[in-house]
């Protein structure tokens with residue numbers, strides 16, 4: 001089957017429209033799980049008091065809000081995403097936190113050339129680039145928006161082997177729904193696992209001084225059942241992958257996933273393996 005990037009993007013947008021509230025409802029988990037990586041991403045992006053920051057694939061805005069706090073009232077953050085529904089959550093969260101320096105804009109991360117050139121000091125993207133069919137277009141768009149010397153930083157998943165909390169469910173679903181793995185170069189959760197790929201893509205887009213780090217960021221929840229609930233409620237792509245199975249079969253798959261994830265239940269609760277890659281680069 002050939003990969004249709006237009007169709008892929010249409011369905012990605014719909015998934016995040018449909019699961020925007022689900023992702024937002026899990027915001028406290030997202031920030032406890034991704035918080036340390038987010039702060040490191042902001043460090044590598046050089047975001048500081050007064051910076052103007054572009055957030056690409058901002059979702060419900062967890063990292064946008066961290067950026068708003070970091071840059072303070074003299075700085076600004078523009079949160080962009082393909083899904084307007086998820087951006088509404090970001091705007092609401094900023095307002096509720098009393099932050100006035102966030103604005104949002106519905107914008108495909110591969111269409112950043114619509115923004116004025118050299119207009120941001122820093123750019124960030126947290127677990128977003130992996131969903132882009134044309135990553136190179138996104139990276140060169142980010143490069144276009146940054147001022148000379150501005151920094152881009154991103155957080156993404158490392159390998160399937162080090163991310164059992166997500167790779168186990170994905171591989172069970174692929175197996176049960178008889179789906180092939182994504183071909184090399186196609187979007188998917190582990191498409192940026194190899195630091196060499198990220199470094200190559202950033203360099204090709206014109207960035208230099210590339211830094212790539214990994215960080216251990218286990219997903220901590222009371223039990224494997226809670227992790228299943230998190231993934232069921234917030235990852236629309238998993239439901240789409242299950243779309244060819246009937247309701248009973250789908251329920252059976254989720255049970256199998258819970259069984260598999262229960263290997264990560266410990267005396268201190270569920271500790272789902274997750275390794276993240278954090279990369280930064282200069283325009």
Ligand SMILES: C[S@@+](CC[C@H](N)C(=O)[O-])C[C@H]1O[C@@H](n2cnc3c(N)ncnc32)[C@H](O)[C@@H]1O
Nearest residue numbers: 016057058059081082083108109126127128131
């Ligand atoms: C896993 S969520 C991450 C959201 C947020 N960055 C976070 O870490 O909480 C992925 C986000 O990527 C967005 N996305 C996917 N493809 C996109 C594209 N081509 N352009 C912009 N956003 C996109 C989705 O709408 C979704 O909000």
